[in-house]
Amino acid sequence: AQSVSQHNHHVILSEAASLELGCNYSYGGTVNLFWYVQYPGQHLQLLLKYFSGDPLVKGIKGFEAEFIKSKFSFNLRKPSVQWSDTAEYFCAVNTNAGKSTFGDGTTLTVKP
Amino acid sequence: DAGVIQSPRHEVTEMGQEVTLRCKPISGHDYLFWYRQTMMRGLELLIYFNNNVPIDDSGMPEDRFSAKMPNASFSTLKIQPSEPRDSAVYFCASRNYDRGGYTFGSGTRLTVV
Numbered sequence: 001a002q003s004v005s006q007h008n009h010h011v012i013l014s015e016a017a018s019l020e021l022g023c024n025y026s027y028g029g030t031v032n033l034f035w036y037v038q039y040p041g042q043h044l045q046l047l048l049k050y051f052s053g054d055p056l057v058k059g060i061k062g063f064e065a066e067f068i069k070s071k072f073s074f075n076l077r078k079p080s081v082q083w084s085d086t087a088e089y090f091c092a093v094n095t096n097a098g099k100s101t102f103g104d105g106t107t108l109t110v111k112p
Numbered sequence: 113d114a115g116v117i118q119s120p121r122h123e124v125t126e127m128g129q130e131v132t133l134r135c136k137p138i139s140g141h142d143y144l145f146w147y148r149q150t151m152m153r154g155l156e157l158l159i160y161f162n163n164n165v166p167i168d169d170s171g172m173p174e175d176r177f178s179a180k181m182p183n184a185s186f187s188t189l190k191i192q193p194s195e196p197r198d199s200a201v202y203f204c205a206s207r208n209y210d211r212g213g214y215t216f217g218s219g220t221r222l223t224v225v
Contacts, residue, residue: 034213043203043216044155051212090155098143098162098209102155 002027004093006103014111019078021106023065023091026072032094033074035065038105039087047089050074061085083112116217118204124223130192133220135204136185145214146179146189147203155203161187194224 005024013019025031035047048059055067065076074091088107092100117136125131137144145160159169161181169179176195181187191198201221205214 032212036214043218044205044214045216046213049212092214094212098167098207099145099157099160100214104154 002031002093002095002101004091004101004103006089006091006106008106009104010107010109012109012111013081015083016080017110019076019081019085019108021076021089021091021108023074023076023103024072025074025091025093025101027093027095029095033065033067034092034094034100035059035063035074035076036090036092036102037087038090044090047076081108081110083110086110116204116206116215118202118217118220120220121218122221122223124225125194127195127224128193129224130190131194131198131222131224133189133202133204133222135187135189135217137187137204137206138208138215139185141206141208141215142184143207143209144181144187145205145207146187147205148200149203149219150200158189191222194222196224199223 003026007022033050036044037047038044047063048057050057050067058064063078067074086109088105090105091103094100119134142163146158148156158171159179164181179189201219203219204217207214
């Protein structure tokens with residue numbers, strides 16, 4: 001069965017700092033990859049997704065992610081974070097089944 | 113599109129009572145998922161449906177939990193009897209397989225006292 005690892009459980013940054021959140025998955029076949037964001041007290045929302053093509057994917061709110069097949073990774077990046085980016089971030093992977101496997105999430109706290 | 117609609121938004125009930133959570137997925141989405149989220153256990157998949165048919169209910173914690181999807185536009189998650197440890201936020205999500213990503217509802221915050 002596939003699994004998703006998010007190694008950083010809690011990241012604390014100051015505003016304007018650059019962000020990179022790690023995501024690794026274990027599955028040898030074709031995958032679809034996602035990042036979701038959950039703002040405090042809200043539901044998960046899709047940030048970006050990768051299905052095929054250009055491995056550098058751009059999402060909403062200035063986020064991007066890079067799919068590196070050889071490393072089984074799909075790291076999330078943002079060049080300059082804002083206080084409003086404080087949230088929990090979930091990486092997820094889809095294989096042939098209809099459901100996604102989610103990572104445990106990374107809590108990002110941005111200090112003003 | 114109104115998105116995935118869940119009701120109620122908040123539910124407070126006494127231990128032993130029956131609780132029914134409702135979900136209306138996005139029209140045209142062929143998958144529906146029920147998740148539970150707590151601080152201790154994180155996000156847990158309870159059950160999911162494909163074209164109204166339950167595919168995997170291995171995440172349903174006990175026989176007290178049941179879920180149905182009588183048609184493509186409606187699903188329920190029932191807890192009977194409810195217990196304090198069932199307190200959590202319950203999310204419904206739907207997706208169209210060909211278009212990827214889940215759309216989550218706003219959730220139902222359940223408190224069992």
